[in-house]
């Protein structure tokens with residue numbers, strides 16, 4: 403076996419609304435190189451930037467790279483590599499996988515960004531015992547979605563919608579959702595919706611928790627609504643796929659331990675009313691997504 407085969411180098415690219423980040427990783431997901439550039443708009447610029455940042459991350463080792471994985475917002479068909487509607491980058495329809503492959507000369511694979519981050523979190527948190535079991539990654543970003551990884555492999559479902567739990571309607575008499583339904587989980591417990599419900603601070607979640615702890619009435623009400631929706635979200639995920647770990651990611655999860663504390667309190671409250679739930683011990687499965695590693699880019703590489 404040649405050294406190149408043993409190293410099994412891959413590049414992972416994380417496409418964001420404002421920046422594009424790339425890592426060079428080995429077979430274990432260890433980061434060997436990285437690069438980051440501002441994102442430009444339009445189909446041609448996006449493809450050029452992905453290939454350019456991939457070259458920057460790999461440097462002289464680009465020739466050894468066996469695959470490029472890309473994680474991107476938008477509607478992703480991971481089988482064909484087609485991406486639709488990357489709103490922030492003015493992309494309506496783009497054959498991202500085939501074009502990156504053609505321009506770079508390396509096979510390319512595309513996943514949606516939440517799925518890529520799920521694989522990345524599983525890789526980083528899996529540690530010495532790898533990625534055994536099911537890991538659910540809950541992304542509290544602009545929207546709310548989950549990525550589910552089973553023994554290192556993404557669960558896509560029949561149409562690629564596995565884990566799209568943000569548009570499960572749970573409160574039919576509450577807020578109208580842009581998707582057309584009422585009371586979707588995403589209307590209350592995504593990062594963006596918490597920003598709408600608590601416009602008094604940026605970021606809103608740490609401020610909301612701090613003020614609720616001081617018993618400020620409005621903060622108590624809003625936090626209660628948000629945390630109940632997070633509790634529903636976690637139960638839906640946990641009771642559907644029974645994951646070993648539930649990883650909290652996305653901008654809102656950067657709140658850190660105070661967020662884990664309020665979620666734990668909500669889950670314990672529910673456990674106190676339900677023996678079945680108590681046996682699942684969901685608080686013990688909660689983890690914060692690693693913030694010191696680029697999980698989106700690492701996961702894009704590992705999924706390629």
Ligand SMILES: [Zn+2]
Nearest residue numbers: 569579581586
């Ligand atoms: Zn919806």
